[in-house]
Amino acid sequence: MASLLPSMGIAIALLMGVWLMRKFSNSPPQVIATIPPSVPHPLSQKLEAALPQRVLLLHRDGEQFRQSINTYFSGQARDVVQAAIVRPRTADEVATAVHIIKEEYDQQSTPRHDTENVLFAVRGGGQAPVASSATARGGVLIDLTHLREVTVAEDRQSVTIGAGCVWVDVLRVLDSMNLGVVGGRSAPLGVAGFTLGGGISFYTPRYGLACSNVLAYEVVLASGEIITATATSHPDLWTALKGGSNNFGIITRFTMHCFPSTPIWTGSVFAPGFEITKALNAFHDSVQRQADTEVDLFAAPPITCYTYIQAVRLRVITIQLAYTKPPEQPNKWPLFWQQSGFLRLWRFRSTHSVRTTTSAMEENMNRDIVGQRNSFGTTTIHNDLPTILAAREIFDEAMGSMRKMKGVFFTMFMQPLLPSWVGKGDPNILGIRESTEKPLIIVTMSFTWASAQNDSYVESVTRQIIEKIDAVANANGTGHPYRYLNYCEKWQRPLEGYGETNLQFLRKVGKEYDPDGLFQWGCVGGCKLD
Numbered sequence: 001m002a003s004l005l006p007s008m009g010i011a012i013a014l015l016m017g018v019w020l021m022r023k024f025s026n027s028p029p030q031v032i033a034t035i036p037p038s039v040p041h042p043l044s045q046k047l048e049a050a051l052p053q054r055v056l057l058l059h060r061d062g063e064q065f066r067q068s069i070n071t072y073f074s075g076q077a078r079d080v081v082q083a084a085i086v087r088p089r090t091a092d093e094v095a096t097a098v099h100i101i102k103e104e105y106d107q108q109s110t111p112r113h114d115t116e117n118v119l120f121a122v123r124g125g126g127q128a129p130v131a132s133s134a135t136a137r138g139g140v141l142i143d144l145t146h147l148r149e150v151t152v153a154e155d156r157q158s159v160t161i162g163a164g165c166v167w168v169d170v171l172r173v174l175d176s177m178n179l180g181v182v183g184g185r186s187a188p189l190g191v192a193g194f195t196l197g198g199g200i201s202f203y204t205p206r207y208g209l210a211c212s213n214v215l216a217y218e219v220v221l222a223s224g225e226i227i228t229a230t231a232t233s234h235p236d237l238w239t240a241l242k243g244g245s246n247n248f249g250i251i252t253r254f255t256m257h258c259f260p261s262t263p264i265w266t267g268s269v270f271a272p273g274f275e276i277t278k279a280l281n282a283f284h285d286s287v288q289r290q291a292d293t294e295v296d297l298f299a300a301p302p303i304t305c306y307t308y309i310q311a312v313r314l315r316v317i318t319i320q321l322a323y324t325k326p327p328e329q330p331n332k333w334p335l336f337w338q339q340s341g342f343l344r345l346w347r348f349r350s351t352h353s354v355r356t357t358t359s360a361m362e363e364n365m366n367r368d369i370v371g372q373r374n375s376f377g378t379t380t381i382h383n384d385l386p387t388i389l390a391a392r393e394i395f396d397e398a399m400g401s402m403r404k405m406k407g408v409f410f411t412m413f414m415q416p417l418l419p420s421w422v423g424k425g426d427p428n429i430l431g432i433r434e435s436t437e438k439p440l441i442i443v444t445m446s447f448t449w450a451s452a453q454n455d456s457y458v459e460s461v462t463r464q465i466i467e468k469i470d471a472v473a474n475a476n477g478t479g480h481p482y483r484y485l486n487y488c489e490k491w492q493r494p495l496e497g498y499g500e501t502n503l504q505f506l507r508k509v510g511k512e513y514d515p516d517g518l519f520q521w522g523c524v525g526g527c528k529l530d
Contacts, residue, residue: 041083043140046100051093056085068143072135073127073188075373079452080135082121089146091218091226091252097142098250098518099224105522119522122250125166125190130375130490133193133525144192147252152177158215159258163192163251171358180261180324180357182213182425186364192251196526197485198243198430200442202264202300202322202357204421205290207257211242212425218253222518226252231426240509242428243498245485246526247506248513257425265334266300266322266360267352271345273315276306276392280414282341283319284385287416289340291383291439296336298324301421305413306392308399310406317345320364326354373455377462378444378487379469380497382436383416384478387469391443394468398461405457408449414441417484429506431499432482440480443469444487462489485527494527503529 041058048055056064058081068085072078088094101120108119121136123143128134135141147162150173159181161170167184170191174181182201184194199210207213217229217238229238237248271279283304290299300322307316319342327334333343333352351363381387395412402410417440422432432440445462473479483494495503507529510520520528 041138041140043100043104044084047084047086047097047140050096050100051086051088054087054089054093056087058083070371071126071145073370073374074130075371075452076130076375076455077126077128077133077135078371080132080137082136082141083138085141085143087143087146091147091220094142094144094147094220094250094252095224095226097140098220098222101140101522102222102224102516102518105518106516108522118524121524122246124163124192125188125194127166127188127190128193128486132490136524139524142250144250144252149253152179152258157258158255161191161254161256163253165191167191167194168358168361171356171361174258174261175356175358178261179258181256181258182207182210183256184210185320185361187358187361191254193246193526194486195254195256196241196243196245196251198428199486200301200415200417200484202266202324202360204301205297205299205418206324206424207259208421208424209428209430210256212422212428213257214242214254214426215257216253216255217241217251219249219251221249222514222516236505236509237513239427240429240506242426243430243485244506244509245495245528246523247510247519247529249519261357262325263354263356264300264322264324264360265327265352265354266320267350267363269317269319269321269342269345269347269350269352271317271319271347273306273317275345275347276315276317277389278341278345279304279306279317279319280388280392281385282345283414284383284388286337286340286342287383287418287439287441289336290416291418291420294336294339299334299336300324301415301417302342303413303415305411306395308408308410310403310408310410313403319345321352322360330354372448372450373452373458375447375458375462375489376444376487377466377489377492378442378484379466379473380417380480380482380484381441381443381469381473382478382480383439383441384473384476387473387476387478388414388441390472390476391469394465394472395445398465402458402461405454406450408447410448411446412443413446414443416441429498429502430482431497431502434499435482436480440482442484442487444484459489459491463491488527492527495529 086097118136118139120140123134144164147164149162150170151160167189168187182203195210303320305318323334419433447458481497483497485494488494510529
């Protein structure tokens with residue numbers, strides 16, 4: 001199941017850039033998938049017989065295939081053509097598909113953990129930029145799009161969410177009831193991948209990560225059995241799913257804690273690139289204040305983005321600030337943010353206002369980059385100002401070598417993750433509380449470009465930037481092994497950053513619930529245990 005931040009909450013970093021690109025140049029055309037001729041997949045007949053009206057076939061349903069593929073966020077995912085798409089409407093139908101796929105898997109002589117020769121994949125929101133996150137090249141895709149339930153419990157303490165939901169589906173329901181949930185910050189972001197990878201939210205300082213607020217998971221196991229994992233029923237699996245990605249089964253339904261909520265104060269500050277040193281100083285200071293003496297749990301994690309817009313050779317800063325209740329003076333910034341250096345930045349404009357969470361999520365969405373080629377890559381450092389400034393210098397240096405590419409945005413964005421936040425809610429498997437008491441900074445590269453011929457080059461540059469930042473952090477003693485799974489590129493191994501004890505626990509749970517390794521070797525996507 002794929003997930004995306006900031007997801008694509010970092011699209012907020014591009015809003016000003018898109019406006020400038022529209023003003024000074026033509027945006028590159030959106031990629032539209034084309035369907036090559038093919039032969040039927042060997043599982044097609046079995047799937048159609050068991051699930052009539054639920055299967056799209058590549059050689060037969062060209063137009064519907066095109067429509068399905070073109071709902072992926074990134075161009076790379078749209079390039080990948082599956083042979084068959086199963087679109088179940090119930091957990092029982094998911095179980096039927098898994099049972100048929102497992103029979104095929106059992107007949108294989110060797111595992112097929114190969115993104116070019118895939119047995120199956122699972123798609124939740126389809127927002128992750130890595131092509132292999134939720135696509136099955138030449139294989140079967142289980143598309144959970146139709147699992148869109150949003151049901152609030154009678155006591156208003158929890159909400160049950162279908163795994164095919166995106167967060168705006170959920171928030172539209174909850175906003176109308178004056179309720180909130182620890183969910184995503186961008187409208188098209190999928191619930192499933194975001195939550196299985198951890199999930200940083202506006203509400204994380206108050207309630208912890210999304211994964212630590214899941215009360216129950218409905219899971220289809222490799223055997224086809226449907227179980228519910230809670231703190232008292234299958235508790236090891238319940239814990240493993242709190243950051244363990246798609247290694248144990250297909251989640252069809254999440255039941256999450258919800259809470260009374262009000263409109264929130266949120267928006268973005270847009271500033272010229274020459275203010276970047278001031279912006280990073282303000283970012284560092286605000287994180288340290290949260291960690292030390294001025295804890296304000298309503299101050300959401302700030303996101304500071306530094307974007308290079310190739311079309312106009314311009315650098316732009318975008319800073320997302322939020323406060324999860326209305327300020328006492330509606331026309332002024334909340335006191336915590338008034339006292340930060342962000343207010344003193346010279347800026348083009350600011351979009352802050354009091355609004356519903358749904359409205360805030362819809363602002364954090366940029367339709368202009370949908371269908372373009374996108375990638376992430378991430379690392380983690382301590383909240384150390386010299387290391388933060390060095391990361392910016394490394395990013396600037398790399399951008400100089402990429403100026404000849406066409407139709408591109410390059411963004412470095414930073415956001416904090418405090419161990420005290422991660423410790424709230426139910427225990428998770430991320431290992432942060434066990435490894436440090438210092439505030440962490442998630443440093444992420446996000447690239448958007450037009451041409452497939454630049455894919456390998458962008459991946460190479462992303463990797464070089466991250467390796468250089470890691471080298472500086474290690475030399476300064478300010479590095480940390482945790483990697484936020486939802487921002488990782490395909491070559492990164494975030495589960496190793498959870499610590500050896502937690503990794504061994506995840507492997508033990510994997511062997512218990514998927515002894516033949518269907519989700520390790522037959523299912524592409526996510527981050528695997530081996």
